[in-house]
Amino acid sequence: MNSQERINILVIGRHPEIMETVLRLIHQQGWRAAGVLTDADAIDAFKSHTFDLVLMGGGVEEQSETQLRQQFERMHPGIKVIRHYGGGSGLLFAEVREALKISHNQIN
Amino acid sequence: MQQIVVYTIIKLQLSVNNPVLPTIMNTVLHPAATRGHANHGWLDSHHTFSFAHYYDPERVQFGALRVLNDDIVDGGKGFGTHPHDNMEIISIPLSGDLEHKDSMGNVAVIRQNDVQIMSAGTGIYHSEYNKNPDQKVNFLQIWVYPKVRNVVPRYDQITFDPQARLNKLQQIVSPSSTDEGVMIHQDAWFHLGKFTSGFSATYDIKKAGNGVYAFVIEGNITIQGQKLGKRDGWGIWNVDQLRLSADSDSEVLLMEVPMNG
Numbered sequence: 001m002n003s004q005e006r007i008n009i010l011v012i013g014r015h016p017e018i019m020e021t022v023l024r025l026i027h028q029q030g031w032r033a034a035g036v037l038t039d040a041d042a043i044d045a046f047k048s049h050t051f052d053l054v055l056m057g058g059g060v061e062e063q064s065e066t067q068l069r070q071q072f073e074r075m076h077p078g079i080k081v082i083r084h085y086g087g088g089s090g091l092l093f094a095e096v097r098e099a100l101k102i103s104h105n106q107i108n
Numbered sequence: 109m110q111q112i113v114v115y116t117i118i119k120l121q122l123s124v125n126n127p128v129l130p131t132i133m134n135t136v137l138h139p140a141a142t143r144g145h146a147n148h149g150w151l152d153s154h155h156t157f158s159f160a161h162y163y164d165p166e167r168v169q170f171g172a173l174r175v176l177n178d179d180i181v182d183g184g185k186g187f188g189t190h191p192h193d194n195m196e197i198i199s200i201p202l203s204g205d206l207e208h209k210d211s212m213g214n215v216a217v218i219r220q221n222d223v224q225i226m227s228a229g230t231g232i233y234h235s236e237y238n239k240n241p242d243q244k245v246n247f248l249q250i251w252v253y254p255k256v257r258n259v260v261p262r263y264d265q266i267t268f269d270p271q272a273r274l275n276k277l278q279q280i281v282s283p284s285s286t287d288e289g290v291m292i293h294q295d296a297w298f299h300l301g302k303f304t305s306g307f308s309a310t311y312d313i314k315k316a317g318n319g320v321y322a323f324v325i326e327g328n329i330t331i332q333g334q335k336l337g338k339r340d341g342w343g344i345w346n347v348d349q350l351r352l353s354a355d356s357d358s359e360v361l362l363m364e365v366p367m368n369g
Contacts, residue, residue, distance in 0.1 A: 014230070014231070015191070015193075015231045017191065017233070018191040018193065018231055021190065021191050022191075057193055057194065058191075058193050058230075058231055059193060059230040059231050059258055060258075061258065062257060062258070083194070083257075085174075085192070085193065085194055085195050085228075085251075085253075086190075086191045086192040086193045086194070086195065086228060086231070089160055090159050090160055090175065090251075091159070091174070091175070091251075093160065093161060093163060094158040094159070094163050094168060097163055097165075098165065098168060101165075
C-alpha cells in the first residue's frame with residue numbers, strides 16, 4: 001500500500017460549490033476524501049469511517065469548530081484537525097503535508 | 109531549498125529583575141534564486157513560500173504572511189474561477205493589466221500603481237485574467253492569514269500616486285479603514301518605497317511583536333546591514349526600527365505582520 005492509499009481526509013465546509021472544488025483537488029492528488037456540510041453529518045462520518053486528517057474550512061463557525069474538535073479528539077485521540085484556506089490547490093498540498101509531515105518522496 | 113536564519117544579539121537591557129536580558133534580533137533570508145518555480149506555459153510563477161507543488165517545510169510562512177507569489181501571466185490567460193475562504197488576498201500589479209471578477213459581483217481591472225485587496229472571509233469565488241491579449245502581466249499575489257475568521261467577504265482597490273513613494277515609504281495596506289491604504293483584517297501594514305541610489309530611510313515597527321518581511325522589487329538595497337538584490341526576500345523580527353539604504357535605484361515592498369500568525 002502506498003502513502004496515497006493511506007490518506008483519508010474528512011472535509012467539513014458550508015458551501016457546496018467550495019466543497020466540490022476541494023474534493024476534486026484532493027481526488028486529483030490520489031488521496032481519498034469525504035465531504036460534509038453539517039456538524040451532524042461530520043460526526044456520523046467520523047463514527048463510520050477512519051480518517052487520518054480533518055480539513056476544517058469554508059465558513060465553519062468558531063463554536064462548531066471547537067465542538068467538533070473536542071468530539072473528534074474524544075473519538076480518535078491525536079487526530080489531526082486543521083483549517084483549510086481555499087485558494088485552488090495553492091495551499092491544499094502544503095496543509096496536508098504539514099499536518100501529516102509526509103516527506104516529498106512519499107507523495108511524489 | 110536554502111533558508112538562512114541568523115540570530116544576532118543587538119542590545120542588552122539592564123534592569124533590577126533581569127540584570128542581563130539579551131534581546132535577540134532574528135532574520136531569515138530567501139534569495140531570489142532559491143524560490144520555488146513553476147512554469148505552466150501560460151503562467152510563470154515564483155513562490156517565496158510553499159505553494160501548490162512547491163513544498164519546503166522550512167518555508168511555509170513568515171508569521172501571518174503565508175503566500176508571496178511573483179506571477180507572470182501570458183496575454184489573455186489567467187486563473188479560472190476558484191474559491192477562497194478566510195484569507196486576506198492582496199494583489200499588486202507590477203506591469204500590465206489584470207481583470208478581476210468575483211461572486212460578489214465585482215468586475216475590475218487593476219494595473220500598475222493599483223493595490224487590490226479581497227477578504228475571502230466566509231467564502232468567495234473569483235477569477236483573474238490578463239486583460240490584454242498581447243502583453244504579459246506581472247503581479248505579486250500576497251496572502252495573509254486574517255486576524256478574525258469568517259468575516260463578511262469584501263473587495264477594495266486603491267490607485268496610489270507613484271510620486272508619493274519616491275524616496276519615501278508609502279503606506280498601501282493598514283488595519284484601519286480611516287488610515288492610508290487598503291484595509292486588511294489583520295494587524296498588518298504594507299509600504300512601498302522607490303529609492304534613488306544612496307537614499308536612506310527608517311521604518312518604525314507599528315505594533316510591538318510584529319516582524320517585517322522585505323521583498324525587493326527592483327535594484328539593490330541594504331536593510332539593517334543585509335544586502336539584498338532584485339526579488340530577494342528577507343524577514344526580520346524582534347526589532348523596533350529598520351534602517352534601509354538604497355545601493356542602486358531600487359523599489360522595495362515592506363510587509364509588517366504579526367509573528368504568531
